[in-house]
Amino acid sequence: MSNSIRLCLLFLPCIILIASGCATTTPYDYTAFKKSRPRSIVVIPPMNNSIEVNAPYIYLSTLTRPLAEKGYYVFPVFVIDYFLKENGLPTPAEMNGIPLDKIGEHIGADAVLYVSIEDWGQKYQLIQSVTKVHATLKLVDVKSGELLWDSTAIAQESSGDGGSDLIGMLVMAVIDQVLDSTIADPTPRLARQANNAAIDSQLRGMLDGPYKPSNAKE
Amino acid sequence: MPMNLWRTLALLGIFLMAGCATKQEIYYWGEYEQLIHDAYIKPGSADSATQIEKLNADIQKAEAMGKKVAPGIYAHLGFLYAVEGKDSQSKAAFRQEETLYPESTVFIEGMLNRARQNEEKQL
Numbered sequence: 001m002s003n004s005i006r007l008c009l010l011f012l013p014c015i016i017l018i019a020s021g022c023a024t025t026t027p028y029d030y031t032a033f034k035k036s037r038p039r040s041i042v043v044i045p046p047m048n049n050s051i052e053v054n055a056p057y058i059y060l061s062t063l064t065r066p067l068a069e070k071g072y073y074v075f076p077v078f079v080i081d082y083f084l085k086e087n088g089l090p091t092p093a094e095m096n097g098i099p100l101d102k103i104g105e106h107i108g109a110d111a112v113l114y115v116s117i118e119d120w121g122q123k124y125q126l127i128q129s130v131t132k133v134h135a136t137l138k139l140v141d142v143k144s145g146e147l148l149w150d151s152t153a154i155a156q157e158s159s160g161d162g163g164s165d166l167i168g169m170l171v172m173a174v175i176d177q178v179l180d181s182t183i184a185d186p187t188p189r190l191a192r193q194a195n196n197a198a199i200d201s202q203l204r205g206m207l208d209g210p211y212k213p214s215n216a217k218e
Numbered sequence: 219m220p221m222n223l224w225r226t227l228a229l230l231g232i233f234l235m236a237g238c239a240t241k242q243e244i245y246y247w248g249e250y251e252q253l254i255h256d257a258y259i260k261p262g263s264a265d266s267a268t269q270i271e272k273l274n275a276d277i278q279k280a281e282a283m284g285k286k287v288a289p290g291i292y293a294h295l296g297f298l299y300a301v302e303g304k305d306s307q308s309k310a311a312f313r314q315e316e317t318l319y320p321e322s323t324v325f326i327e328g329m330l331n332r333a334r335q336n337e338e339k340q341l
Contacts, residue, residue, distance in 0.1 A: 040321035057258035061251050068289045069243055073321035076290035078254050079297045083329070108324025188255060211244060211289075 028204035033148040036141045038110035039210050040073040042103065045081050045092040046115035046135065055120035055187075056092050059135060062191040066199045067113070071212030075109060104142045111148060114138040121187060130158040133190040137198060139206070149206055153194035157186065245288035248276030254294075266298040273298070289319055293326065300333065308333075 043063050046056040060077050068074045081095075083106075089095045096114060103109055119134035133156070139149040199206050208214065249272045256264035273295045280287050296311035309330065316326045 040319075054259055058255060061255035061258065064254075064288075064290055065245075065247055065251055068245060071244070072289075073319045074289045075322065075325060076293040076297070076315075078257060079290075079293055080325075082297070083325075106325070106328055108321070110321075213244065 032146045040110045042075040042109035043113045048117050050120035052121040055117045066195045071209030112140050128158050132156040151198040153198040155190040155194035246280040246285045266301045270298050
């Protein structure tokens with residue numbers, strides 16, 4: 001067998017695996033989303049079911065960009081959090097219980113993104129450490145209270161593995177390069193990956209908002 | 219030879235992944251999200267004066283690139299000016315957010331009204 005054929009055979013499964021990574025499984029029911037057509041989203045500071053106390057606010061700092069790039073007006077997350085604290089809601093647990101009509105009255109958002117962190121941070125195992133980011137996202141219409149969209153944002157990476165797994169090695173190669181130039185805590189970067197994958201997913205991502213250029217005429 | 223092969227594969231992987239991820243962004247983001255992160259996680263490194271300076275630099279960069287300033291940045295800036303006691307700059311920034319994004323009107327007007335009421339109480 002010639003070298004080039006052998007090379008092709010090596011590439012083929014690699015390409016298939018990576019390509020399948022871009023698409024997901026079942027289509028999502030967008031009936032309520034299409035009816036509501038929200039223009040603006042307020043992100044309520046996340047609930048925390050993980051043991052990492054900083055997780056909610058680290059995660060909150062990664063959510064504006066993917067939502068705004070999806071075409072929505074995203075209320076300033078820090079200012080909203082401050083405003084809620086000033087109004088007698090000191091923690092995310094209390095903020096997540098605000099009645100929708102109050103959100104409509106004082107913030108004027110079309111939709112609320114409720115976030116719950118299920119797992120967050122680094123865990124050391126026998127020969128490697130695993131970093132995980134796992135949160136559930138729920139977009140709710142402020143006027144009707146209907147669920148417009150929900151998804152899971154999840155990403156994980158491990159150090160110390162990769163010897164046998166080709167994709168793992170490819171990913172590690174990229175990640176190591178990125179790590180060199182960034183800060184030690186990998187969770188914001190992982191969270192961004194997870195957010196982009198959930199929000200931009202072809203089959204069950206969020207629909208484009210009004211500021212997305214391709215959507216402007218609709 | 220094996221080294222070359224791995225290098226080729228790694229490059230190919232990077233290209234393919236880049237192909238999935240590459241997209242033109244609507245906005246220039248600069249430091250905004252990092253500042254929010256730091257304000258919560260390492261407050262000492264992101265006092266309001268520092269944040270104001272960095273956000274204003276980002277706004278200039280966005281304009282230089284011909285991109286619209288992203289949602290929330292002017293409102294965040296208005297909040298920081300208020301913290302610093304710079305009321306007229308605060309109001310101007312809040313108004314700018316409202317002009318760029320009318321979706322923010324209810325929230326911004328509410329804040330400006332409360333600020334006005336506080337001023338009147340102090341007189």
